[in-house]
Amino acid sequence: MWAKKGITLMAAGAAVAAVAGFGVPKPASHTVAAARVHRGGTLNVGINSDFVTLDPALSSALIDRQLYINVFDPLLKLSRNMQIQPNLVTSWKISNGGKTYTLYLRKGVTFQDGTPFNAQAVVYNWKWDMNPKNASPRISNLALVKSLKTPNPYEVVVNLSAPDSPFLSELTGRTGMISSPTAMKKWGANYDLHPVGTGPFEFVQWIKNDHLILRRNPHYWQKGLPYLNKIVYTPITNPQQEYNALISGQVQLIDSVPYQDVSQLPGNSALHFAQMSGLGYASMELYTKSGPTANVHNREAINYAINRKALIRLIYFGHTKPAYEEYPPSSWAYNPNLKVPFSDSLAKQQLKLAGNPQGFTITLQGNNDPVTIQEMQAIQSELGKVGIKVNIEPLDFTTLLTNAINGNFQANLLGWSGRPDPDQNAYAFDTTGGSFNDPKYSNAQVDKLLLAAREASSISARKVLYNEAAKIVLQQAPYVFLAYTPVIQAWSKSVVGYHAYPDDLMRFATVSLK
């Protein structure tokens, strides 16, 4: 239910923003709530893995964003419906056929070290990101940037070499998280151990694999916020132990709940919880350049032979939806009517068309953890029923990834954590030569549709193009989408004002403790 509501609200809001070319006004202030709220205290948070780097310009790991969202205020923020809203950029203008973005910055904001936040700071960060020597993963997000200008201290003009509709969405993430240039210059190569942003909390200490401490930023630009004095993140990599830590009161909030325990949550009077579709998906990548999966009919056979619902019951204990495309239910590009039937006879028909009616043998690579191994075994048994023999190869994550990027696989289980704009879930994955296109898939029609969607300005036009592309990708199956990744978070009732978001990020500016 919530998801459907989310789509309508978001589509409307985002459409207004995009068509008008200006940001929507700031929502109601926090002053009313602030009068009754209890200030101070330490919030203990359990996270499912430790942070990798504290510098958003160097980060690729999903978990890092849990930290950044509280230390670095992004230029634009996301509402609970994943709608883009003004933040440090108060309004924006899109001109020159979608190739020029003029960003108007909030005045009176300072970094936690007292450095003023302004256009020079933004440009300093982006030029650093775009320098290949720094090997920032942000370089691909800024790949279309041709020039950056600062006509005045609170205005940044971004000229792109081609229209790039997900650009604003990038500014809600790590590309829009600006570091203090003073701190970057002061610490140089070690800035990543001393991050300084504009967010509600500032960094204090990180003991790797043990804890990370943030404290209240007294100079935060939103007066009166945040309420908490201190946040302590504790990485707990065993999901059951993370849940145990919440139950036993060692932490008051956890970023994920083991699927088998989700059904207990409503019965626990000490806890609140939230459950929703996230932005990402789980999928099987099929290599399209060689081996049996180079034949599109063999790929289609796999697509038909997998019983997604049974897989979801087994792995997610039913707590998510089957996926048939890369756009999640919270996205305006989502098409609820797109699916393939689960059918052994259709699968066998495709095997005949492929010229191997008796089936074939493939190796399926996946991460070496109990849940993924169970998932691989389920897929092995499903595909076995139509004559496709699956050899399972569990690997450590780095090997799995290295094989995927170098085309050293036939089939693997690798998902995507997802981003708010559909382009960010599709373009690099599906277009010829795309940077995340592990299956080496290439289809001229898909290339054309996704490029047109990137350059189109209205949501409605883009939606038609994504739906069209998704149909082709589903039929050709370079990826077999399995399930959307659910966001399931739980927190103690002593935590007040906390809301979960589909992007999984835990925002603490307006959270307080009883």
Added chain:
Amino acid sequence: MAGFVLRRIINLIPVAFIVLLVTFSLIHIAPGNPAYTILGEQASPSAVHLLEVKLGLNRPLVVQFLVYLGHAVRGNLGRSLLDNQSVAQLIVTRLPVTLELAALAVIVSLIIALPAGILAAYRPNTWIDSLSRFLALVGAAVPNFWLALLLVYFLAVAHHWLPALGWVPLNQGVGSNLVHLVMPVIVLALPLVAVTSRVLRGELLEVMHAMFIQVARAKGARERAVMLRHALKNALIPVVTVVGLQVGGLLGGVVITESIFSLPGMGQLVVNAIFDRDYTVLQGSVLFMAMVVLIVNLLVDLCYAWLDPRIRYN
């Protein structure tokens, strides 16, 4: 004696070199490199290439090894390729956890194992011996991850008697520190008790047949005195060997226990470094641990001489 110790210490140098060479070679056989790990799901061929250049991973392996060796010889273990933290600092922050855990586990195991072994040998083939044998069997057979999860369930989740996980440094409160270590220490000590008590029982029974024991009895010493004063010290040498090996193993990190209880010790550091291909952290910590194990072995050897004056090192 001093010459013996000095020789053993000089021997550490070639061992250190071999340890580094083997660690470096083995981890480079594994596919991928830190550039892939760092980029994770955002790894694209071009991003991986940029990062390899930045981290110097595109240079020939021999060059990479020699550069590392050059730094290591000067006492610089470098920085983590993943998170840029100093490797020496990482080891220093983790060492207290592993040291305390290992020390407590060994002490607790000895407190239980010594009386259990002595009693079992004092009254062999009685119910005491059977009980001690049964407990040893259980201690050795129960998988520690299972026992750990069981303890967490009963002591932390069902009843909130102990914290489910985590670590509190000693300087933030001894009580809190110990409370966090109760479950991990039980889990680690149990198999040690099993081995140590059985070894001690077997040794004692053998020693009890020796001529000097009969002499002691013949001169009228009481059975208890014979056992504790004459037999025990002679039976302790194999026990010291076993405990020394256990200490080496514990200091090498107790990966499963550390990960179940989220204890930031050496074991976690090394295992994560392997999975992450964090070459500098891996090489630095394996080198450090190898040195510690060698030094513990040296101390064990010195212990023999103290226990048995007939043993001399020249």
